[in-house]
Amino acid sequence: MMKRERIFTFWIVLLMGLSSLSVLAPVTEASPSRANHSVSIQGNAFSPSSITIDVGDSITWTNYDGATHTATSTSGPASFDSGSISNGGTFTFTFTTAGTYDYKCQPHPYMTASITVVASNNPPEVSGVSISPDPAFTNDVITVQATPSDADGDSVTLSYSWLVNGQAISETSHTLSGTSSFDKGDQIQVGVTPNDGTEDGASVTSNSIIISNTAPSIASVTITPSTLNNETIAVCTTSGWMDDDGDMEGYEYAWTVNGAVHQDTTQSSGPFNVDDVISCTATPHDGDGPGPHLSSNDITVVAADAPDADGDGVPDTTDSCPQTPTSESVDVHGCSASQRDGDGDGVTDADDICPQTSVGATVDNHGCAPSQLDSDEDGFSDDVDAFPTDAGEHLDTDGDGIGDNSDHDDDNDGWNDTTEHDCSTNSTDPHSTPLDTDGDGVCDSHDDDSDNDEWNNTSEQDCNTNSTDYHSTPVDSDGDGICDYLDDDDDNDGWGDTAEIDCSTNSTDPNSIPLDTDGDGICDHLDTHDDTVPEPEPVTEPEPVTTEGGSNGIPGFTSVLMFTAIAGALMHLKRRRTE
The missing domain is CATH 2.60.40 (Immunoglobulin-like)
Incomplete structure (x- = not known):
């Protein structure tokens, strides 16, 4: 009897110890997860069809259609494929790489959508900030040198804050001009701040320069x-x-x-x-x-009483022009303006109105060569002016006797000057003429239909045909003015081309139409419920059950089991003692 009581007592103590451990054991909380986003599959479409999330976020797709669908990636940094998702089914995928992901439904490729995954932004940085030249002077222009960088590869712009003697000034460009911003003795610095379009990085201040004294000069x-x-x-x-x-x-x-x-x-x-x-x-x-x-x-130095025959103040011994007229001023050589010919053109300086004629040039009575004259005062010297007496003209490119200003076709190539300018060709070069494929007098760069095939150039480019080839025209099966390449319904029968291809009918034949018994817009070939039975209601997922270790105060299953076992053991022991 005592032996059994000891055994029962041992088990009671053991169960109580285990129970206390389960109660006192520390609660381990789940690490916080990133956001989870939802995409619905309903009406043969993904909703939303475009979504932006952060790196580390998840997306759960839920199918509310009667038909089976998939979420299958077609492009992106990583691939995913849900496999078949039946009515009420879900698929979850976590995105760990930034980028754009395109996906579709494998059985219904016209069902497409996209996901943009963005990473958190790293602020830009700037280094190597310095200013030069050093030393700098009052009339110098000081320039900033700086090297921007961005860990995300973003484009970085720099802003500048100039300091003169420690005080900010209004200049914000990468240069500072001394003529308007600083004087001798001023201290110059600049602060440079990078920006990547999202945020500013840390500002960096340059070295300082003291503006040096500028030495004077004389002429x-x-x-x-x-x-x-x-x-x-x-x-x-x-x-x-x-x-x-x-x-x-x-x-x-x-x-x-x-x-x-x-x-x-x-x-x-x-x-x-x-x-x-x-x-x-x-x-x-x-x-x-x-x-x-x-x-x-x-x-x-000459003697004060040295002979000076012409009385011009220059002794005869050094006078290069010994017969200077009375009262005319002379230079150190004793020559007056009426005696000098500085440019050696045969006309004395007193009569020469063009005193710097080139050596050897033919001049008129005034000492002027054609290169020095501008008879019509139009700003072009006579030697280069095709119309030296007409102030309104100076060029005649095609040599037809009509000045370019009056000539509507300067190069005589059959295209007037205004049209050539508009068509970006040279109006003074007969070999530079506009391209006009269809010969309608309108250059291709301004012609909406370069080959005159009644399809404008933009449409032909969009439809992958040649806009300069009359024989290359887009296919337009239903004649609605939209080429088949761009037309979602080539035969205009009310069924999209992709749907017809999926339903195995001819997308360019208006008489070939998919069978749709229940008229729900999904052909019987793809419709898993092709009668009139309504689609089942979406399945609502049950709320999650709080598991052991939560903070709601309800004891876990293990604790309940242990307390029940202890109570049973005590009752059994009491009954045994009574017996």
């Missing part, structure tokens, strides 16, 4: 007076000061006498000895730095 240096005697003070005269920074004008001077540097560093110097050869050098300086220096021509 010329001369000594005045130009004829220098031994009693005159010489002055070093500059002209053409230029400083992009707008700095104050300043100079440094140096004098050279007989090849040796003179001690004077001022603007003026002298007097000098007779026969001394002198020159001066001027160096521009803006306070921050010097510019390139320039030197004057050498001048030989």
